[in-house]
Amino acid sequence: MSEALSALIEHLRGDLTLDRPERLRERVDALDRIERLSLYLSDTPDTLALSAGIAAQQSRLDAVNERLYRNLRDAIRRGDGANCLREWMPVAEHADTDTSIAQGEGYDHLDALLGGIAQLHEPADDVAALMPEMVFYQPTPARHIFDLIRRIAPGADDVVLDVGSGLGHVPLLVGACTSARCIGVELEPAYVASARAAAADLRLSRVSFIQADARAADLSQATVFYLYTPFTGGVLGEMLERIREQAQRRDIRLCSLGPCTQVLAAQRWLRAIDVELHSDRIAVFVPCGNDDPAF
Ligand SMILES: C[S@@+](CC[C@H](N)C(=O)[O-])C[C@H]1O[C@@H](n2cnc3c(N)ncnc32)[C@H](O)[C@@H]1O
Known part of the structure; x- marks a missing residue:
């Protein structure tokens, strides 16, 4: 399980498109996968380094999401919610x-x-x-x-x-x-x-x-x-x-x-x-x- 998690963290590290706000679905999926795979992680010296990588990717993805939510909250407060939220409406x-x-x-x-x-x-x-x-x-x-x-x-x-x-x-x-x-x-x-x-x-x-x-x-x-x-x-x-x-x-x-x-x-x-x-x-x-x- 920790190999799968290592591979995932490595992949996320290299995927700079995840910093784009519109890639919310991919970020949410990645955070879910990290959470699921982490359930099986045991406390060994090997996994300590991996844990640091996990925490770094989680806080990176969470930060992009938080920025997106904050911008949308501001847009709604300005009365511009319709424009901004409609972008998220399934076509x-x-x-x-x-x-x-x-x-x-x-x-x-x-x-x-x-x-x-x-x-x-x-x-x-x-x-x-x-x-x-x-x-x-x-x-x-x-x-x-x-x-x-x-x-x-x-x-x-x-x-x-x-x-x-x-x-x-x-x-x-x-x-x-x-x-x-x-x-x-x-x-x-x-x-x-x-x-x-x-x-x-x-x-x-x-x-x-x-x-x-x-x-x-x-x-x-x-x-x-x-x-x-x-x-x-x-x-x-x-x-x-x-x-x-x-x-x-x-x-x-x-x-x-x-x-x-x-x-x-x-x-x-x-x-x-x-x-x-x-x-x-x-x-x-x-x-x-x-x-x-x-x-
Ligand atoms: C399935 S949830 C739906 C929640 C919400 N409409 C939504 O779609 O996100 C049903 C809700 O109805 C509320 N409810 C049940 N009986 C009610 C009643 N007699 N009057 C008002 N609300 C009631 C429950 O407390 C619950 O929050």
Whole structure:
């Protein structure tokens, strides 16, 4: 294992392209590989020299990443986030054909990017247990948020509401990349506090977070609802009924990811648009229309 690690460190040392900010994916992959291979490193005199090489490459790659995140944070604070972050958006024509771009459940370098920009802190404890049918926190992978932004292209008149927003990845990234207002509704106060701190730090004045049970929250502003399966069963049914009432008053869109997509697809008052439905890809639905009896 230490030969593989030596070879990797040697290779990284010689690869000067890794200092280019846009090579984030390669840096994140390299840091992951170093971490994985280091797990098997034992403490022998031979490995001491290697350890110094490992630490040097890790701090070099981390420093380039930190610089990139800092520049992007500054751009967002200046109101230039849309320009700078869109460079990271998977290219449209690839996203529709290359399933690794907008499909799948894993996390990648774009999550490192979002984490580095937003600097969100997941509270270690003090998180209340959820009631049955309410789903524990897991963030939407960043590439799906980029896919969401590309597909719904929210404008200044839109209000995007993330139902069960956790640490706020979706409202923060959508707010930084578009002129839409974004609202996160989340039950857990510690997540809301962290999300609010990130929005304030990035000066995203159009992004706000409400601490509430989503079933009781004010939905009257939203034009786009996003659900990364925040609940199941009867709780999801209740929420969908509340959203349907909103749909009877104005034009809305509903976007989903995860197992709840199947439940939305089964609603007679909704129809999916745009792409084939997969639970590991963002789905976009619109109400069928006032003339449809199911509505
Ligand atoms: C799967 S996570 C999704 C997080 C976030 N929407 C995202 O995509 O990054 C589900 C979130 O819904 C929250 N949640 C569950 N039941 C809720 C409820 N009744 N009202 C508000 N939030 C709720 C959980 O605390 C958790 O943070």
